Amino acid sequence: MATRTVAVVLAGGIGARLGAGRPKQLVEVGGRTILARSIAAFDAHPGVDEVLVVMAAAHLREAAAIAAPFRRVSAVVEGGETRTASSVAALRRLEGHADETRVLFHDAARPFVDAEVIGRVLDALETHEAVAVGVPSSDTIVVVEDGLVASMPPRDTTVRFQTPQGFRLGTIRKGYELALADPGLRATDDCGIVHRYLPDVPIRVVAGDERNLKVTRPLDVVIAEHLADGKSL
Ligand SMILES: Nc1ccn([C@@H]2O[C@H](COP(=O)(O)OP(=O)(O)OP(=O)(O)O)[C@@H](O)[C@H]2O)c(=O)n1
Numbered sequence: 121m122a123t124r125t126v127a128v129v130l131a132g133g134i135g136a137r138l139g140a141g142r143p144k145q146l147v148e149v150g151g152r153t154i155l156a157r158s159i160a161a162f163d164a165h166p167g168v169d170e171v172l173v174v175m176a177a178a179h180l181r182e183a184a185a186i187a188a189p190f191r192r193v194s195a196v197v198e199g200g201e202t203r204t205a206s207s208v209a210a211l212r213r214l215e216g217h218a219d220e221t222r223v224l225f226h227d228a229a230r231p232f233v234d235a236e237v238i239g240r241v242l243d244a245l246e247t248h249e250a251v252a253v254g255v256p257s258s259d260t261i262v263v264v265e266d267g268l269v270a271s272m273p274p275r276d277t278t279v280r281f282q283t284p285q286g287f288r289l290g291t292i293r294k295g296y297e298l299a300l301a302d303p304g305l306r307a308t309d310d311c312g313i314v315h316r317y318l319p320d321v322p323i324r325v326v327a328g329d330e331r332n333l334k335v336t337r338p339l340d341v342v343i344a345e346h347l348a349d350g351k352s353l
């Protein structure tokens with residue numbers, strides 16, 4: 121049987137930083153919810169077989185209604201308290217899938233992910249077990265400890281991570297198995313799990329896109345409306 125590809129759309133957050141009074145993925149930009157836009161990108165991609173949506177318990181019904189028209193959505197499942205817990209909820213749902221399955225984790229809050237970015241991740245998964253998406257930073261990135269600059273990596277060695285992040289299912293399962301046994305577990309993304317708990321697994325970084333922004337704060341909605349209008353950045 122051909123290797124399957126599952127896209128996990130992580131929509132389990134509450135959008136505290138946006139402060140819209142409801143989860144930001146339920147907010148409309150250009151007349152369509154952020155969640156619908158994110159699901160649509162994967163549902164329409166020829167390399168994706170199945171889309172799994174993870175949503176906060178209180179909004180499962182709204183998410184199911186938004187997901188209903190998309191034919192590749194297999195389920196809308198309840199997430200957890202943190203993004204990490206929502207990724208784990210998705211992995212539990214994928215327990216019956218083979219280790220070689222390709223799995224893409226995407227922030228529902230990035231509604232302008234496009235087919236080229238998704239395609240680059242899938243292509244890189246042919247040769248790598250873990251793949252990240254990055255864009256160059258125009259700012260200098262520094263590591264700060266106790267209010268003091270601890271290190272300044274040369275800017276041309278840094279990128280800003282976006283999603284989707286892609287993995288062979290067996291690899292990310294193993295990473296989370298080790299992570300969940302660590303009482304000090306803290307991670308902001310799924311590549312962070314592989315980097316920390318499976319340090320021998322190389323994570324390939326492919327080019328992202330500035331339009332693939334994460335709607336996080338009110339200014340991001342202004343930019344998202346601009347992009348939804350078909351305008352360029
Ligand atoms: N418990 C959580 C927290 C976050 N996410 C998802 O992970 C993505 C990135 O998270 P973030 O931008 O931080 O979203 P929120 O947690 O909703 O935002 P905030 O931190 O401002 O509350 C989002 O699509 C969000 O819905 C999730 O699935 N489950």
Ligand SMILES: C[C@](O)(CO)[C@H](O)COP(=O)(O)O
Nearest residue numbers: 203227281282283308309334
């Ligand atoms: C996964 C991510 O989008 C990569 O930049 C980011 O780490 C998510 O962070 P958030 O605090 O959950 O928005």
